[in-house]
Amino acid sequence: MIKIRLFFLLSLFVSTAYSQEDLKIHYDKPATFWTEALPVGNGRLGAMVFGKVNEELIQLNEATLWSGGPVSKNVNPTAFENLAPVRQALTDGDYEKAYELTKKMQGVYSQSYMPLGDLVLKQSLSDSPVSAYYRDLNIQDAIATTIFTVDGVSYKREIFASAPGQCIILKLTASQPKKLSVNLSAKSQLHFKSAIKETSLFLNGKAPSNVDPNYIDYNKEPVVYDENGCKGMRFELIVKPIIKDGTISEKNNNLEIKDATEIVILISAATSFNGFDKCPNSEGKDEKKLAEGYLTNAASKNYDRLLKDHLEDFHHFFNRVSFNLNESETKKTAIATDRRLEDYFKGAKDSNLEMLFFQYGRYLLISSSRTKEVPANLQGIWNKELRPPWSSNYTTNINLQMNYWPVETANLSELFYPLDGFIKNLSVTGAETAKDYYHARGWVVHHNSDIWALTNPVGDLGKGDPMWANWYMGANWLSRHLWEHYQFTNDKKYLKEVYPILKGAAEFTLDWLQEDKDGYLVTMPSTSPENRYYYDGKKKGSVTVATTMDMGIIKDLFSNITEASGILNTDQDFINTIKKADQKLFPFRIGSKKQLLEWYKDFEEEDPHHRHTSHLYALHPANIISPLSTPELANAAKTTLELRGDDGTGWSLGWKVNMWARLLDGNHAYKLFRNQLRLTKEGDRNFNKGGGVYANLFDAHPPFQIDGNFAATAGVVEMLMQSQNHEIHLLPALPDAWEDGEIKGIVARGNFIVDISWKEGKLSSSKITANEGGNCTIRCNESFIIDSLHLKSEKTTLGYIITFQAKKGKSYIIKPAL
Numbered sequence: 001m002i003k004i005r006l007f008f009l010l011s012l013f014v015s016t017a018y019s020q021e022d023l024k025i026h027y028d029k030p031a032t033f034w035t036e037a038l039p040v041g042n043g044r045l046g047a048m049v050f051g052k053v054n055e056e057l058i059q060l061n062e063a064t065l066w067s068g069g070p071v072s073k074n075v076n077p078t079a080f081e082n083l084a085p086v087r088q089a090l091t092d093g094d095y096e097k098a099y100e101l102t103k104k105m106q107g108v109y110s111q112s113y114m115p116l117g118d119l120v121l122k123q124s125l126s127d128s129p130v131s132a133y134y135r136d137l138n139i140q141d142a143i144a145t146t147i148f149t150v151d152g153v154s155y156k157r158e159i160f161a162s163a164p165g166q167c168i169i170l171k172l173t174a175s176q177p178k179k180l181s182v183n184l185s186a187k188s189q190l191h192f193k194s195a196i197k198e199t200s201l202f203l204n205g206k207a208p209s210n211v212d213p214n215y216i217d218y219n220k221e222p223v224v225y226d227e228n229g230c231k232g233m234r235f236e237l238i239v240k241p242i243i244k245d246g247t248i249s250e251k252n253n254n255l256e257i258k259d260a261t262e263i264v265i266l267i268s269a270a271t272s273f274n275g276f277d278k279c280p281n282s283e284g285k286d287e288k289k290l291a292e293g294y295l296t297n298a299a300s301k302n303y304d305r306l307l308k309d310h311l312e313d314f315h316h317f318f319n320r321v322s323f324n325l326n327e328s329e330t331k332k333t334a335i336a337t338d339r340r341l342e343d344y345f346k347g348a349k350d351s352n353l354e355m356l357f358f359q360y361g362r363y364l365l366i367s368s369s370r371t372k373e374v375p376a377n378l379q380g381i382w383n384k385e386l387r388p389p390w391s392s393n394y395t396t397n398i399n400l401q402m403n404y405w406p407v408e409t410a411n412l413s414e415l416f417y418p419l420d421g422f423i424k425n426l427s428v429t430g431a432e433t434a435k436d437y438y439h440a441r442g443w444v445v446h447h448n449s450d451i452w453a454l455t456n457p458v459g460d461l462g463k464g465d466p467m468w469a470n471w472y473m474g475a476n477w478l479s480r481h482l483w484e485h486y487q488f489t490n491d492k493k494y495l496k497e498v499y500p501i502l503k504g505a506a507e508f509t510l511d512w513l514q515e516d517k518d519g520y521l522v523t524m525p526s527t528s529p530e531n532r533y534y535y536d537g538k539k540k541g542s543v544t545v546a547t548t549m550d551m552g553i554i555k556d557l558f559s560n561i562t563e564a565s566g567i568l569n570t571d572q573d574f575i576n577t578i579k580k581a582d583q584k585l586f587p588f589r590i591g592s593k594k595q596l597l598e599w600y601k602d603f604e605e606e607d608p609h610h611r612h613t614s615h616l617y618a619l620h621p622a623n624i625i626s627p628l629s630t631p632e633l634a635n636a637a638k639t640t641l642e643l644r645g646d647d648g649t650g651w652s653l654g655w656k657v658n659m660w661a662r663l664l665d666g667n668h669a670y671k672l673f674r675n676q677l678r679l680t681k682e683g684d685r686n687f688n689k690g691g692g693v694y695a696n697l698f699d700a701h702p703p704f705q706i707d708g709n710f711a712a713t714a715g716v717v718e719m720l721m722q723s724q725n726h727e728i729h730l731l732p733a734l735p736d737a738w739e740d741g742e743i744k745g746i747v748a749r750g751n752f753i754v755d756i757s758w759k760e761g762k763l764s765s766s767k768i769t770a771n772e773g774g775n776c777t778i779r780c781n782e783s784f785i786i787d788s789l790h791l792k793s794e795k796t797t798l799g800y801i802i803t804f805q806a807k808k809g810k811s812y813i814i815k816p817a818l
Helices: 079-091 095-103 287-299 303-318 337-345 351-368 399-403 413-438 474-489 492-512 548-568 572-583 631-644 650-662 666-676 707-720
Strands: 024-027 038-041 045-049 055-062 117-123 130-138 143-150 153-162 167-174 180-187 191-197 200-206 234-244 247-251 254-260 262-271 322-325 533-535 539-541 728-730 741-748 752-759 762-770 774-780 784-786 794-796 799-806 811-816
Touching: 024 337, 038 130, 038 143, 038 153, 038 351, 045 153, 045 167, 045 262, 055 167, 055 262, 079 095, 079 413, 095 539, 153 303, 167 180, 167 287, 167 303, 180 191, 180 200, 180 234, 180 262, 200 254, 234 247, 234 254, 234 287, 254 262, 262 287, 303 351, 322 351, 337 351, 351 707, 399 474, 399 650, 399 707, 413 474, 413 492, 474 492, 474 548, 492 548, 492 572, 548 572, 631 650, 650 666, 650 707, 666 707, 707 741, 728 752, 728 762, 762 774, 774 784, 774 811, 784 799
Parallel strands: 728 774
Antiparallel strands: 024 130, 038 045, 045 055, 055 117, 117 180, 130 143, 143 153, 153 167, 167 262, 180 254, 191 200, 200 234, 234 262, 247 254, 322 741, 533 539, 741 752, 752 762, 762 811, 774 799, 784 811, 794 799
């Protein structure tokens, strides 16, 4: 497992704080909908702050609060019996039969991420009009603030989620003494009991043993509780007010505070979750001891100390990267964020909004990815629904991976450790699934997972559609993240630790591959996630052979493990087997429209503008296809993107931003980045078009999915710096709209910190800092020099390059050649 060292690898990064202004999301009215509320989080506890006046609502979450319990083994004992018949049907070209047989290899659905509860503050105010209303989220300080005036008294609420304090802290003040009278209550959608003890509000409860996905409607009881069984974890929520002046009393199981001058409310919570393979009841942690321990620790410090610790902790991560654009442009930061979004959608320039959106993704990752073995889910850590969209789970055919695209490049490498631990858990349960379902070695992950590391193909034993349920490449794709963490850190000890997991994914793949009639190794059955094709006229199919996504992921895995083996100087016999298989893999093919084919054959697509662009995995996140090394395939990938179109849901747009950047087309990447910032209002559920962001800048699929936020942040870096081709490419896809700018603190593979500034669309200077040292190749579109090394760049087909040996700890200044 990753040791604590990974969380404190501070020496790997330049953590100088850069001055940044206007990093606030603000509004002139309270939130009406959840997607207008503002998120705070410490990686474990999350809150959505509505900013209401008389009755404030703070909706709460805890990262480990999920339904269910440890996964059951071998839930479909007859699955393997259908594998050979499916393959024979595909060989015979009987796609309908293959589809029906594939359904017989499904297992159970994942469990769901649960809401913790609601804290309600009813504030005693007169009926006089409210004036000077303002609320904001300062993403550089991770503090949400609400301010308003009633009867000449100015009221202020400040809330933050402290990682050092492991509590959410809310402070209420007024401009005059003894003007704060508040009623505090808490409730949950889960089974719970509440009590008042020593002027604190306690809420104890239990999560359901099973929650059906929100898209399943055939069970009479979609939410099931088993009070005595293994499944269904316990939780505790504590709300403790600390007041200056005034009184606290109990009233109807609520806390009544009267005539206070200042109120500080500490919010603590914990669950009995004790690991993916432990029964949360009989083997669970003591959630009361945990929650009360967090509270006692926080209560031992005054508010100023809690705030100081919070700011130091958050700034340590956030201030590593600064981003500024078009300084001469008129700033629109005084305009409320929702109105700025409306103006932006109509075509207004707003570079500061674009910078804010980039940093917002970093803010959300810092706020949602700090819990061991529990990575950010489909909604980060913020969810209000008992049956959330798509269970708010881990969707492993793109969405979970997308959450972590910016973790390395945006200088947040320590925040990878929750995903690292989760992948290691999946490798355990995935080995059981590989053995039981397919009699294969290694480990496998399908379309969905949850906190219990579910790895079977979902679908409720045949009720699901194979086009999404039966997809077999999750372990392979997730293995890329382990490899990338090594690439960005150069930590050979870590690579040695995770190499067996990479190998396990490759072992499954070797067993999964079949030889077709032409001697190629192919996957069968195979799907391209959530998409269909037409065959024999207008028959619809989804199960086939050797989809391009499958083959791209496998080529990528084989390449990565081969390189990893060479670095570690180990396992040569196995790598020889990998190399032989790699040479026989079914190749990428170009179709009749000059596009990269998605399927084994040049099938007509059911939806030519489908939101998934899975067959371009080899372009991004992998680097098998590149304008630098495979121009013909890169042109086919470009044609594919053109045929897919520039619309899509929020996360789909985010993936396309990254793909266009990889094609070195900054203007096209920027066009889609702008589309991500189109305002989507609550209730707008046009899933194929209309996605963008909600008023609080949450990504709109719709509904809310956080992956689009993270993809946007990663996409900005890809436009300004790329390093996937064993080189640092400066300004590879700079859009014309970003004429002048500066970004500092981003990270390139090889553990290089990169600062870049540019004027009039051309490089002004760059600083490359080698945290580890070693071979360094720099590419730029214009000729450049490194004065300290007396080196001048050499011209290549695409730009100019310099290669040199960088020394650990040394910085190198890049300047344009005169």
